[in-house]
Amino acid sequence: MEIVYNRRNSREHFVRSRHLRLNGLKEEAKAAGLESDYLFKPNIPESPRPEFVLSHVKHDTDADGLCGISEDNGFKDPMKETSSEFRLLWWSLSVGPDEIKSAERRLLEKTYPDQKEEQLQMQQGFLEKFTTSPAFLKTSRLGSYRFTFPLEELLEAYSKQFCSGAPPVMRVFKTVLYKQEVNYVVLVHSPDQDQFSDYPLLNDNPDTVCTYRDGCFIWRPEAMSGTHRYELIVGPDQMEAQKWYDYEHYVWDNVSIALHVEDKVLNFDASRLRENLKFCSEGYPALRGVTFEDFPTAEKLVNKLWPGHPSPLEKDE
Template sequence: MERVNARNVVETYFEGKHLRLSDLKEEDIDHRYLFRNDIPAYPESVEFQVQKLSHVTGRYGLEGIFKDSGFRQPSDTSHFLWWALSVSPDDIRSAEQRFLASLFPNTQIYNPQPFLEYFTTSKAFQKESPYGNFCFTFSFRELLYLYGDQFCTGTPVLRVYETVLYRREILYTIVVHPRNIHLYDSYPRLPNTGDGVCGYRDGNIWWHCQAPSETYWHRLNVNRRNSSVHVTTHKEENYVWDHVCVAFHMEPGWVLHVDQGRLFKRVNVCGVSRPCLLKHPETPLSLHKAKNILINLKASMG
């Protein structure tokens, strides 16, 4: 199904499903990049285990968060407070070891040179963001506790919400909601194990990343004789990339409260990547200016 989102961009979406790359290719979709068959070999279905989520905003969003001492839905037309997976270098190194173990089970693996960093180049792994200069980072476990404590009777519910396909992007969304909100009863529960796209277990979101790069300049070469891999250069090829976001259900007027001391500990500045998706009156800032705004905000609040 298709719709036009708030940014006037056409989306192809599938409700209540997290469709793998192979599943999407079986759908009746006219798509320039999804069906390319000349992409060089790369690490497919790498399992990342991610503890932290990030929420990025502009200057006015930053000031609003500190004014409210927390996070609210961005408009009355949206029920959601959005967070993205925050994949750390340690998460990438751990995923690399799991990938090697899956390639060469029951084998002593000797691979001294990191290789996954050549392929984890999409926006899902970048420090910059198209949504602003101010990045709040929390553990998912902490967010679930805060959300459950403030809005839920019992623990929040996690569900598979949608797969959304754009021109060169696949977005998998997870919805989190209180048990007494029944808007999402038809959506399946998020799994804790399995070979699906993503799930939640023991404080971690596990994610089987299928397309880690937007643009490929390298090829993965697997040497099964000595149980190792190495990377060679390749001509530039463009493809889709995939990522996971978490949408917390928010009713009008709800604020996910966080004390200001904790907010200051959780916020850092970042660069704004292209295409910039900030909405007026927000504008991208230099890192120097963003840092000064954060310093002055902290000083003004004592």
């Protein structure tokens, strides 16, 4: 397990070239002599193991980042990330209520394959009690401005601008452990780059944390709550979220998509950037060095950067 400090001067413990499940991450942390109040916490209540199929990604930023994106008509790595030797553009998976409902339905169908439609519908609504970590919230820890793009649109633009029209290559980059967050990073790069050959290709093994299939990322999280307040009860014909007698703080996991961009810009039409932009409220805990605006201030800035746009700035809520 390696240790670096990122651009926000936050310490990262990470393992290269692997997406480690929590048990494997615990073994690596123990071998490195790492102490973690969250990762090693015992007696965590049982939680679901759903599979999310996600077709959108998001990029959160602050006012300075927004101004740079407007000026460049696109996204770039504004500074070399001190925790990586590569120039990377970071996105994360976008998970909304519809994706949570779909994941819950698939989990029920897998667990109770013989149940009828009315039986499945009667027990829906338990998964949302577990999806409470920052990975599932509408709030942001990285700034007041959120760009949300269809994954296929993002990859198509990357293919045309960085891969000469060829499909991008996806690899298992690393597993990063912060104080409470576990981040699984997928590296995306052009086929003509051989400097990443030591990183394994992203595969479609059903045991993997994250994979890519049919224009979507498939994510199988193990820790969705951060603060656990419910326990999953799996009966012979029903799943339910039972109130836990206490609450337990634990790690929560997340997936990041890192596009290799060197010093170039991933360009989009200015109107398309504005269409995919929303305001989001400050999440907890905010990251060090990140500033947030209230909605009127954000609205003024967006109107200044994209004058004449017919639609008002919306809130992501």
